[in-house]
Amino acid sequence: MDSKQLSKRLATIAKYVPNGCRLLDVGSDHAYLPAYLAIHHVIQHGIASEVAKGPYTNMVNEIKSTGLEKMLTPRLANGLHAITLSDHVNVITISGMGGELIKDILDQGQAKLANHPLLILQPNVDAYILRKWLMMHHYQLIHETIVDDHHEIYEIMVAKWTTQSFKYNHQQLFFGPFLLKQKSPVFIKKWHDERRHLEFVIKQMNRSSKPPLKRIKAIQHRCQLIKEVL
């Protein structure tokens, strides 16, 4: 994989980036996503940001080797502190991290969201936490998709700021309102596997001399939620 040939996961994220936008890609690592979007003239300008020096150097090298210095700016910074409002960023992508970390990045950078950029997010885990944050901050989901990339399953969500009130119930937060409606084969596989895994965990816990009853009950509740949807 490189900026000319993205993985299925990154290519799916790229499809949701609107033409002509000014992008910030947080935690860009090799900058493959913004470089691909610049090569294909999807973005007007991109900022690729990294908190860690190693990935930042990778990013700088990728931008140089692809000759994209005019279209892409690398920045070494933590989360949304990579931008100021004068950058006029109107789309932010954050992918390949846990939902909790993505939520923290959004939370700690709220001042940078004052112009309400479109958010395109791909949490590796804990999508529930992220959907809840989006709902609490007037970001409504407008697209969701789930992809199988070499047997790893990823959820991708696109959220737009709105003044209209809306609410997701527990089931929608857990499974994703659009994913729940679509119930694609990948979605079924993800939750079928998750249920089997949780049932295994319960079995193991019950075998211990002192089963953690509270924890078992919480996992059973999760299993029940999944059962109702499949």
Ligand code: SAM
């Ligand atoms: N976004 C790329 C992708 O989806 O393939 C790279 C994902 S990589 C697993 C996660 C990257 O996020 C790492 O390079 C890490 O240094 C960076 N990162 C983690 N926390 C960050 C933060 N608060 N601000 C900026 N970058 C961060």
